[in-house]
Every structure is written in structure tokens, then in C-alpha cells.
Amino acid sequence: xxxxxxxxxILTALLVLINIxxxxxxxxxxxxxxxxxxxxxxxxxxxxxxxxxIGIKKVPKAYADSSCYTNKTQVLHKYTEITGTIPxxxxxxxxxxxxxxxxPDYPSMQLKKGxxxxxxxxxLVKLSGNTIVEGQKVDVYVTVxxxxxxPVVDRLVxxxxxxxxxxxxxxxxxxxxxxxxxxxxxxxxRDEIIPYLKIANKIGVxxxxxxxxxxxxxxxxxxxxxxxxxxYLKNE
Numbered sequence: 001x002x003x004x005x006x007x008x009x010i011l012t013a014l015l016v017l018i019n020i021x022x023x024x025x026x027x028x029x030x031x032x033x034x035x036x037x038x039x040x041x042x043x044x045x046x047x048x049x050x051x052x053x054i055g056i057k058k059v060p061k062a063y064a065d066s067s068c069y070t071n072k073t074q075v076l077h078k079y080t081e082i083t084g085t086i087p088x089x090x091x092x093x094x095x096x097x098x099x100x101x102x103x104p105d106y107p108s109m110q111l112k113k114g115x116x117x118x119x120x121x122x123x124l125v126k127l128s129g130n131t132i133v134e135g136q137k138v139d140v141y142v143t144v145x146x147x148x149x150x151p152v153v154d155r156l157v158x159x160x161x162x163x164x165x166x167x168x169x170x171x172x173x174x175x176x177x178x179x180x181x182x183x184x185x186x187x188x189x190r191d192e193i194i195p196y197l198k199i200a201n202k203i204g205v206x207x208x209x210x211x212x213x214x215x216x217x218x219x220x221x222x223x224x225x226x227x228x229x230x231x232y233l234k235n236e
Contacts, residue, residue: 033058036091037072043086046105049078049097059091068093079103101172107163107186115221117163118189118197120206122182132185133173136162137211137220140187140197144204144232154228156196159217161188190221199233 040055054072069075069092078097080086082105086096100106107117122132132138140157164172164186171178185208189197200206211217224230 032061034061034064034070036064036068036070037075039086039088039090039092042088043080045080045082045084046103047080048100049075049080049092051076063091067095069097101174104170110161110163111188112220114191115188116191116194118187118194120185120187120201120208122165122185132162132165132182132208132210134162134164137217138162138187138208139211141207141209142200142204142227142229142233143207144200144229146232152228152232155224156200156227156229156233157189157193158222158224159211159219160221162186163188188221190223193221193223196223196230196233200229203232204229 035056035058037054038057039053041053043049043053051072054075056072064070075092075097077100079100081096081098082103084096086092100109103109111117138160139155140160141153142156143151143153145151162185165182166172166184166186167179167181168183169177169179173180173182197206
């Protein structure tokens with residue numbers, strides 16, 4: 001046999017062998033199995049993920065990409081999207097789940113019976129130099145300035161719970177990407193008080209004063225019926 005032809009045949013065989021090995025490696029990699037969490041039951045919108053809902057199964061590594069969670073602890077106690085359902089058997093995709101505080105409707109989820117979420121634009125004046133944080137109790141003061149009259153300042157509501165404090169991007173103050181500057185404060189206000197606060201926000205100035213840590217008042221959103229500003233608000 002011609003030496004050149006013999007070398008060519010050997011080289012061709014080697015190339016074929018290399019291609020076969022490379023193909024087998026690629027196939028083996030694609031079917032390499034990894035353990036991932038999956039939904040053992042159908043999970044409805046706004047449900048908290050409990051341990052009983054999570055199973056573990058093996059899937060090809062190619063399926064467990066960066067779009068899904070690969071660890072049970074990453075999924076536990078997160079909440080599902082308000083508009084979506086996770087089918088039984090599905091993997092847990094990151095777009096489906098949120099931490100409680102990151103839910104768009106998180107403030108309203110913290111409301112007690114008879115309360116409404118009242119959003120108040122935040123600035124240094126309205127916060128009166130205080131640092132207002134989520135979960136804190138505050139007193140709501142109103143200032144009304146009528147023409148040719150002295151301003152009237154008094155407390156209108158006491159022991160109000162702060163549901164959330166967000167920046168301009170809608171991020172909570174403890175979010176690592178927040179601007180750190182409060183833009184809106186969301187309060188839990190009793191339903192019947194909301195009209196008065198709307199009027200106060202229109203004709204006057206609302207200030208929030210943080211309560212002392214040793215306050216023992218348990219009832220929330222207490223209306224001060226003898227407040228000096230009330231007569232001004234009722235006349236509007």
C-alpha cells in the first residue's frame with residue numbers, strides 16, 4: 001500500500017475517532033443528572049412555598065440553568081406571582097417567585113381588618129427629620145394654614161403602623177439596590193380616617209413623628225376626635 005495513502009487512512013480514522021469521542025462527551029454532559037427542587041403540588045398565586053410543596057428530582061444538567069432554582073432552601077418561604085400558577089411537577093423558575101417584601105402588593109398584605117393602605121409622598125418636611133422605617137409606629141400630625149390666621153398644628157391619628165418605605169424606583173429601604181432616599185411612606189390607616197387624611201394632604205401639611213420604643217399602645221390607627229385641626233378638615 002502506498003505510504004501516503006496509508007497515512008491518510010490512519011489520519012482519517014483518528015479524526016473519526018476524535019469526533020466520536022467528542023460527541024459522546026457532549027452527550028454525556030447534556031444528560032449529566034443533577035438534583036433540583038420541583039413542585040409536588042399545584043401552587044396557586046400568592047401562596048407561600050412550604051416544605052410539603054417541594055420535592056427533589058434529577059434532571060439533565062442542561063435543564064437546570066440559571067433561570068431556575070437548584071436548591072430547596074432557595075425556594076422555601078418565597079411567594080408565587082400574583083398572576084401565575086406553578087403546575088404540579090414544574091421546576092421553580094426565578095421569575096415565578098419573590099421574597100415577601102419584594103411583592104408589589106406587600107403593604108396591603110400587612111393590613112389588619114378595617115385598615116386601608118394610605119400612601120404619603122415622603123420628603124424631609126413630612127418626615128420632620130425623623131428616620132421612619134417599616135414596622136414602626138408613628139403619630140400623624142396635621143398643619144393647616146388659613147389666610148390671615150395663625151397655623152393650626154395638632155395630632156390627628158396616633159399609633160399608626162408603617163407598612164412600607166420605598167424609594168423612587170419602588171424599592172424598599174433595605175434593598176441593596178435602593179437609592180437610600182425615601183420617596184413614599186405607606187401607612188395602615190383605619191378606613192373611616194382616610195377621607196380626613198386626603199383632605200389634610202390637600203389643604204395642609206402632614207408630618208410623621210416616630211413613637212418612642214417603650215410605647216405600649218396596642219390598638220392601631222387611633223383617631224383623635226378632639227384634634228384642633230378636625231374642624232378645618234370637616235369644613236372642606
